[in-house]
Amino acid sequence: MKAGTALRWGSALDSVVMYAQGALCLRLARGSVPPDGRVLVTGLPRSLDPGSLRARVLGTPGVRVTEARVEVEAEPVGAGVPDDVRREVERLREARTRAEAHRDRQLGLIAEVTALRPVPPARKRDDPQHRRTPVEAWLELADFVDERLTGLHARLAELEQAVREAEHALEVAYDREARASTDAPQQHVRTTVGALLTLDGSAEGEVEIEVEYGVPGAVWVPTYRLTHRQGDGSGRLVLRASVAQRTGEDWTGVRLALATADLRRRTDLPRLRSVRIGRRQAAPAPSGWREPPAGLADLFSGFDAAGPAPVSARAAGAVAVAAGGAPPAPVPPPPPPAPQGFGAPAGALPTPGAVPPPSASYGAPMPAPAQPYRPQEPGGRPGAARARTGARAASRAASRAEDMDDMAGAERSAPPVRLPVGPPQPSGDELDYAALVLSGPEEPGGRRGRLFPDAASDPVAVEHRRRAEAVAALPLPGHAVRPRESAGSFDHRFDAAARADIPSDGTWHTVTIGEIPVGLRTEYLAVPSVQQTVYATLVLSNATDQALLAGPVEVTVDDEFLLTTALPTLAPGGVRRVGLGPAEGIRVTRRSQVRESTAGLRNTTTVLDTRVHVELANALARPVTVEVRERVPVTSEPDVRVEERADWTTPEADSGPDRHAPGTRVWRLDLAAGATAALEGGYEIRIPTGKALVGGNRRS
Incomplete structure (x- = not known):
């Protein structure tokens, strides 16, 4: 499918579910169903996983989605697109280059002045001894050099300070560019990604479509804020999250949910296989792959019988001109091959350079092809040295012309590809029938006439996903723990109470998820055999059905901030102790x-x-x-x-x-x-x- 004639629908990001690494995004689009049912939902990010695209119709039972594919388009960026950060980086880079050039020129002047030395006059041939020079001239030169170097070094200090300031400004601009949102388009070309959908059915009015896709480059860790009053048996524990994402799209006004599950975990069920006694016979794995039809190679017998592609008129003219002759007349095409199963007609001569079809051979030797005509000098001798030189030049010209005009002949001369031995093991790409491409006769023998995945992968999309996954290497905040490390054997989900805004800049942002009621009591702990100090502690009890993951907690007692400590993992119904430090009283x-x-x-x-x-x-x-x-x-x-x-x-x-x-x-x-x-x-x-x-x- 192509999106050239599809009806375009705009979409808005509605909700995001962040997992331990990666996220699932949900977009909503609305519009009228076209007669052909082909709709292009725009606005998807460049780093999405094509295999995670899902779409369904909401609230309209008569319409359903029968196909969903990713469509990538490119368009030039208009002049109104803001590009202030990149322009500032370019301007500061040029300013640093100019400052360094001024400094280098000043260093060159200092080197020239430093190299000044007094040179005595040369002795003439008639002079009995060297000519004397006054001492005042030497001293004046030394004073001049000192005075000049003093001014040059003062100017050099100013230029070096200007270079340092330019480098600092450029580093700040680089940092701003690195922290800028990746939702902004490229400098000259904007690449847009959409979901090309095929709808089946009709409905009056508009229908709403929900498009779901997965993206890498999103991580989160839990944080808490605990408020407690002395003497009370309860407290307020506010669950927050430090969120970072570099998915290529800004999350503006989205419903956010956090999950501890692994988005890439295995979901296949275990299968119990039989135990065989004797020679092992492995059962073939079920798949949608089928063997190619019998006689597939015979489909290209006529193409093979035609032989190599004829030399084009331009290549033949180049050969003749290089040899010193006139361009030859056009070569008539070879006669069509004999039908499969029948030999050549009686008395027919083989075409020079043609390869007989495999079906025309019955074991008898085939006549040798006719030798090409070579001009001879009078007397029966072969051509002289001039003719040999012209022939070499003609062959070089012909080879260049053939390389430019006919690349298919070179491809047919490539060695055949060896297919893997054993039962077929198709991958997921090979089972994606809509993305398979039929190989033509120019392909090697093992690929002709068969379906293969399109090998032209999108390097831009691969680079976008690689940059997005780099957000997982961000340093964690103090006392923070990854959700998969603290969740243990359970998975849980936390839904934010309000919508949130998270830009795609790859830095940590704090989002408030909600308030969790916990039981609190203050106790004091002493281990005098180890240390004769009494420590204040808070005993937390989780009476809710939500688990509390390990992470940093800011403790506030009687409206005064006390400290930031580490909260351990607290399962539903669990009780844990949090230390608050020594109790001086x-x-x-x-x-x-x-x-x-x-x-x-x-x-x-x-x-x-x-x-x-x-x-x-x-x-x-x-x-x-x-x-x-x-x-x-x-x-x-x-x-x-x-x-x-x-x-x-x-x-x-x-x-x-x-x-x-x-x-x-x-x-x-x-x-x-x-x-x-x-x-x-x-x-x-x-x-x-x-x-x-x-x-x-x-x-x-």
């Missing part, structure tokens, strides 16, 4: 004491008694909940026993907002404003005398 101290003794009938058991004393002091004006963590030794030896003497509790390994290591013990207590508390704990280790602790200090 709560103090913790820890003291430990280890006593070693022996027990048993013959003192065969070593007893290590460890006592732990922890003190807490709350200097804040509000009550707080503090969790103090300690640890006890963990053993896998049956002879080694650990006996605990404390009121702490043993948390489960994966319970609550944290994942605890084996041997962790927890104290949880509520401290009133200005209150203090003391915690006592300890454990006793009983080790047989024949064994000893390895890999640690038992008196820690």
Whole structure:
């Protein structure tokens, strides 16, 4: 199909669904169905994936889309198209070149003045000795050189500063050009992409068509803003996204959705194959490919029988003129070949230079072709040296003329292409029947008369897609994590509450998606055996059906910005703890004491008694909940026993907002404003005398 006579419909980008990498765009077009049903929907980007084009009719049951293809057109750009950025780059590049030329010229002047040296007058032949020169002349020359160099170096400093300023301005212009939207057309030619649709059916009035296509060059990472008031059990978590796209079209006023799925993931279902005992016999894979019809090579027997293409009149004239003779008369065309299955008629002479058809051979030797006529000198001798020189010149002229006039003969002399051995394995391009091209008789023997994909790929489209995919190499914001890395085994979608504008400049833009209600409570955590500091934490609980991905979160407490930290992945119903830093209003101290003794009938058991004393002091004006963590030794030896003497509790390994290591013990207590508390704990280790602790200090 060609878009020359198709009715053109304008389209508007309505919605975009961004995936982990890449996006699906949805355009809407409206118009009346033409009599032939061929419509060209314009406005598609240059970097779209042709295999992802989809189209359907909305709200009109009597009309449907039967075919959708990508159509690329080029048109000159008018004078009204804005090109300020490129013009500014060209102007600044010329200004830098001029500044560098002025600087180089100044350096040349400095080199010339620096090379000035006093030269004494040459001694004449009659002079007994060298002529003397006054010292004042030498000093005057030195003063002149110094004064001149001082002025030239001052001017050089100004020119070098001008070069630096020009280079800086040019770098800024280059950065603006790199960050500019790729939706702008090229300098002289605008390439437009459309969807050429074929509609079946008729309808009164206008119909609305939805065109969907995929584009590379779009990435996103989640970010958050958390607002919390002390004492409240809930907070506001605003989900935002850092979005970057370089798809070649500006997303203006689009409904945006973010998905964690992979747009290029595999969707084929697993198939259970049979297990064969004995010689393996692989079943052929089902496909739409069929073997070429039998006797396909016989279709070109007449073309092969015609032999090489005759030399054109211009080439023959060039041969004759180069040889010193007159142009020959036109050569009559060869007689048509005999029909297939019949030999040549009796008494017929073969045409000089002609190749007999394969069907005319029955095993008998064919007569040799007649020798071409060669002029001879009187006496029977061949042509003299002049004739040989003219023949060489004529052959060179003929070869040049044949190269210019007849390229098909050279193509027929190319070696045949070897086809792959084995069962056919057609690709997706070979099964796209609408894009296949029938190879003509000039193609090599293995391709003639068969359908092949059009080899003329669009290098411009490939370059556009390559530039679009470069956006995936952008450096991530602080604490940001790719959606596929943080999503784990689930996929989710987040729909933006309002329409958004995202230019195609390849830089990060922040878009607000929506507000997610979360449960919040403030707790304080202390691990005094590692560090005698109390840390403030926020315990987040996700009671919604939406998952929260890992990413940076800006924490605001009591309308004051506190810090930016990393939010871990929070599945629906999950609970996680987010650290807020040290709490200066709560103090913790820890003291430990280890006593070693022996027990048993013959003192065969070593007893290590460890006592732990922890003190807490709350200097804040509000009550707080503090969790103090300690640890006890963990053993896998049956002879080694650990006996605990404390009121702490043993948390489960994966319970609550944290994942605890084996041997962790927890104290949880509520401290009133200005209150203090003391915690006592300890454990006793009983080790047989024949064994000893390895890999640690038992008196820690």
